[in-house]
Amino acid sequence: MIYFDNSATTQVYPEALDTFNKVTKEIWGNPSSLHKLGDRSHQLLEASRKQIANLLGVKPYEIFFTSSGSESDNWAIKGTAQAKREFGNHIITTSIEHAAVTNTVKALEKQGFRVTMLPVDKNGFINPEDLKNALDRETILVSIMGVNNEIGSIQPIQEVSEILEEYPNVTFHVDNVQALGKNIWDKVFTPRVDLMSLSAHKFHAPRGTGIMYKKxxxxxxxxxDGGGQEKGLRSSTENLAGIAATAKAMRLYLENEEKNAQREASVKNRIVDYLKDKPGIQIFSPVSENFVPSILCFGLEGIRGETLVHTLEAKDIFTSTTSACSSRSEVESGTLNSMKVRDDIATGAIRLSFDPSNTIEQADRFIAEFDKVYKHFAEINHLK
Known part of the structure; x- marks a missing residue:
C-alpha cells in the first residue's frame, strides 16, 4: 500500500497510541476532581500543556485544548467576533481558506458582520497590498491560513504581520493545521500572531484533539459553556488520553524536522520531474520555497479527480481530490476556482500529500502506475 493522503489524516504513531491506551487505563480520573485520582490527571494535563508550549515556543497558559482543528478555527473566529463586537464588525480572510474558516465567517455574515475575502493570484497567493487596502476602522479580525491545504502554498504571514503591526487592535488568527513540522515555522508563526489553530491527527496523534494558541x-x-475547564474559556471534561498522546506525537513529529522535510521534498521532486512535461497536466504545487514539500496538487485534462482517485486506489495507491474534507460532499476546489483554473482542469485535480515515511521507491511505483492511466486518457483526449 502507498498512502499519499497525509494532509487528510496521518497514521497514529505506535508510541502515541501506547500513551493513549496507558492513560485511558491508568490515569482515568477527571482532572477537575479534588481527590488524588483527579490530581494525578490534572498533573498530566498540565505536563502535556507545558510540553506542547515548549515545542511551539510559547507559554503554557497560552495553550488551550479543543476537539479538532475545525473547533479551534471556529472558536478563534466566532469567539473574537463576539468578544469585540462593540469595537467593530469587519472581518478579513481569504478566498482559499479551509471550510472551517470560510463557513464560519459566512455564518457570522448572516449575523450582521461584514466580511472581506482577499483574492489570490494565479499561483494561489494573496497580495499583502490587498490586505492594506481592506483594513478600516471597523476591522476587528484578520484570519489567514499559513499553508493552503489544497495546493500547499505558504501564505505571506510575515508580510501580513508587518502590516498588522500598525493595527495593534486587530486580532490576527492563523490556521496552521497544515504547517507544523514542515520546516517553515518561522514563516507562518510570528510574534504578531494572536490566535493559531492546530489539529493533532495531522501529526500522527489520535483524532479528537485540537489546539488553540491564544496570546x-x-x-x-x-x-x-459549562463547567469552566480551560480557564473558563472552553468547557468540557478534557480528553486527557488524547491530549497526552498529542504531546507525545508532537515531540516525535518535530524531531529531525529539517531532515523529514527533505525526505518529503525528494518524493515530491521525483513525481514533479515526471509530470512537468506531460501534455494535459497542470501542476499547481511546484517545487519552490513558497510551497511546502508535503503537498503536490495537479490536474489531468479529460478525467474527473474522483475517477483518478478510485483508479489509483485499485492499484493500492491512496490519494484524494483537492480536499478530503469536501470530497464526499462533492464541493469543487475553492482554491483552484479562486486561482481561476479552467473548469476542465480543476475538476480533474488530485492531491498527493507526503510524510517522512514515504519513499522514493513509492514515488517510482506511483509514476509507473499513473503513467498507464495517463497514456490511456492521453490517447482518448488526443493530448500531444
Whole structure:
C-alpha cells in the first residue's frame, strides 16, 4: 500500500497510541476532581500543556485544548467576533481558506458582520497590498491560513504581520493545521500572531484533539459553556488520553524536522520531474520555497479527480481530490476556482500529500502506475 493522503489524516504513531491506551487505563480520573485520582490527571494535563508550549515556543497558559482543528478555527473566529463586537464588525480572510474558516465567517455574515475575502493570484497567493487596502476602522479580525491545504502554498504571514503591526487592535488568527513540522515555522508563526489553530491527527496523534494558541491578553469569548475547564474559556471534561498522546506525537513529529522535510521534498521532486512535461497536466504545487514539500496538487485534462482517485486506489495507491474534507460532499476546489483554473482542469485535480515515511521507491511505483492511466486518457483526449 502507498498512502499519499497525509494532509487528510496521518497514521497514529505506535508510541502515541501506547500513551493513549496507558492513560485511558491508568490515569482515568477527571482532572477537575479534588481527590488524588483527579490530581494525578490534572498533573498530566498540565505536563502535556507545558510540553506542547515548549515545542511551539510559547507559554503554557497560552495553550488551550479543543476537539479538532475545525473547533479551534471556529472558536478563534466566532469567539473574537463576539468578544469585540462593540469595537467593530469587519472581518478579513481569504478566498482559499479551509471550510472551517470560510463557513464560519459566512455564518457570522448572516449575523450582521461584514466580511472581506482577499483574492489570490494565479499561483494561489494573496497580495499583502490587498490586505492594506481592506483594513478600516471597523476591522476587528484578520484570519489567514499559513499553508493552503489544497495546493500547499505558504501564505505571506510575515508580510501580513508587518502590516498588522500598525493595527495593534486587530486580532490576527492563523490556521496552521497544515504547517507544523514542515520546516517553515518561522514563516507562518510570528510574534504578531494572536490566535493559531492546530489539529493533532495531522501529526500522527489520535483524532479528537485540537489546539488553540491564544496570546496573553487577547479577547475571545467561549464557544462552549459549562463547567469552566480551560480557564473558563472552553468547557468540557478534557480528553486527557488524547491530549497526552498529542504531546507525545508532537515531540516525535518535530524531531529531525529539517531532515523529514527533505525526505518529503525528494518524493515530491521525483513525481514533479515526471509530470512537468506531460501534455494535459497542470501542476499547481511546484517545487519552490513558497510551497511546502508535503503537498503536490495537479490536474489531468479529460478525467474527473474522483475517477483518478478510485483508479489509483485499485492499484493500492491512496490519494484524494483537492480536499478530503469536501470530497464526499462533492464541493469543487475553492482554491483552484479562486486561482481561476479552467473548469476542465480543476475538476480533474488530485492531491498527493507526503510524510517522512514515504519513499522514493513509492514515488517510482506511483509514476509507473499513473503513467498507464495517463497514456490511456492521453490517447482518448488526443493530448500531444
Amino acid at each position: 496573553t491578553g487577547k479577547m475571545v469569548d467561549p464557544l462552549i
